[in-house]
Amino acid sequence: MTGRLVVVGGGQAGFALIAKLRALSDTRPITLVAGEASLPYQRPPLSKKYLTRDMTLDRLIYRPESWYHDNRIELRLSTRVTAIDRAARSLALSSGDMLAYDTLVLATGATPRHLPESLGGALDGVYTLRDFADADRLAEALQPGKRALIIGGGYIGLEAAAVARSLGLTVTLIEMADRILQRVAAPATSDLVRALHQARGVDLREGTGLRALIGTEGRLAAALLSDGTELPIDLAIVGIGVTANDALAREAGLATANGVVVDAEARTADPSIFAIGDCAVLPFGGMMVRLESVQNAVDQAEALAAILTGGTEPYHPKPWFWSDQYDAKLQIAGFGLGHDHTVTRPGTRPGSASVWYFREGRLIAVDAINDAKAYVVGKKLIESGLSPTPEQAADPAADLKALLG
Incomplete structure (x- = not known):
């Protein structure tokens, strides 16, 4: 518990690490370096309740400034790390300052991909959503009657579409792939979410890309789609994925693969440098993956805190995610990558259902829409290493909870 720990990044992972270290009575000097001027805060509500103004920034902030002072944590806000000198550990x-470290933790997160200027990405009226300043700008633009184009059918795009539609905007969502959520969910889940949006009046166009955004005097006016359609619009929200913030590690000679490559202890090839959260590529289920979720950020950070205070237990991810869209809650347990079979299980009330993912006959993930019971049971089964048969999972009369004993 000696030597200075420097944490780069003021998001969920960085905060969870320092909070857990102090909870474990670790007394080493800690410095937190964060690029934003704000105290560290929660990001998931930015595309949900914060965007609709049902939640204010003060409710997103993890702890007041006094907490950092009381816990002897030095804050360097509005500050970016521009280079790592591994030999000098600085x-x-x-x-313009140099900051020495004994242990360095990269919790730098990820950055939304932007449309290039050649496609109109620099026009006034084009938005991405990463921090509260982005959300503030977008919230001002989400006025009833406006025409919004959502570019990208992943979770961020779909959540933005739900907010915009709920606020009374006319919404068109385009997805270049054959279906929404293609990268992260099975076709059955895409079908359920598509129906949810179409029932709310979203014009959802799959297999449709963007040729260019068209402006008038620097202001967004229309979108030219891949099918030749020219669509008049007032604003565009870009949700085309994120890129891990791994440049610091890469420039310092560490292994990266759209994320900083780490082992099960969150350690890079340099024994004094670790990476956690959305910027980390870690081992899971025989693969190297990047898990973009609050759950992973917190659990990996707390596992690292235990290791830094003398523990020896590696991190074993138990992924879960969620997405709020309209009055629907999508809850996901496990990680469906590599599945070879899915079944859909009807819920017990209208609008509820779950999709169960199998690989070689074993349950690996569950997507539940408005079906908390299916989510809870599925999560417990996965974490216990237990599995129903696909036939049992598809049968609403089958008591899956009984498998837990």
Whole structure:
């Protein structure tokens, strides 16, 4: 518990690490370096309740400034790390200072992909959503009667579509792939979510890309789609994925693969440098994956805190995710990558259902829409290493909870 720990990144993972270290009575000096001027805060509500103004920024902030002072944590806000000198164990900061470390943790997160200027990405009226300043700008634009184009049918795009439609905007969503959620969910889940949006009046166009956004005097006016359609619009929200913030690690000679490559202890090839959260590529289920979720950020950070205070237990991810869209809650347990079979299980009330993912006959993930019971049972089964048969999972009369004993 000696030597300075520097954490780069003020998101969920970085905060969870320092909070857990102090809870474990770790007394080493800690410095948290964060690029934003704000105290560290929650990001998931930005595309949900914060965007609709049902939640204010003060409710998103993890702890007041006094907490950092009381816990002897030095904050370097509005500060970026520009380079890592591994030999000297020091960081070059945007302020011009050098900051020495004994242990370095990268919790740098990920950045939304932007449309290039050649496609109109620099026009006034084009938005991405990463921080509260982005959400503030977008919230001002989400006025009833406006025409919004959502570019991208992943979770961020779909959540933005739900907010915009709920606020009375006319919404068109385009997805270049054959279906929404193609990268992260089975066709059955895409079908359920598509129906949810179409029932609310979203014009959802799959297999449709963007040729260009068209502006008038620098202001967005229309979108030219891949099928030749020219669509008049007032604003566009870009949700085309994220890129891990791994440049610091890569420039320092560490292994990266759209994320900083780490082992089950969150350690890079440099024994004094770790990476956690959305920026980390870690082992899971025989694969190297990047898990973009609050759950992973917190659990990996707390596992690392235990290791830094003398523990020896590696991190075993138990993924779960969620997405709120309209009055529907999509809850996901496990990780469906590599599945070879799915079945759909009807819920017990209208609008509820779950999709169960199998690989070689074993349950690996569950997507539940408005079906908390299916989510809870599925999550417990996966974490216990237990599995119903696909036939049992598809049968609403089958008591899956009984498998837990």
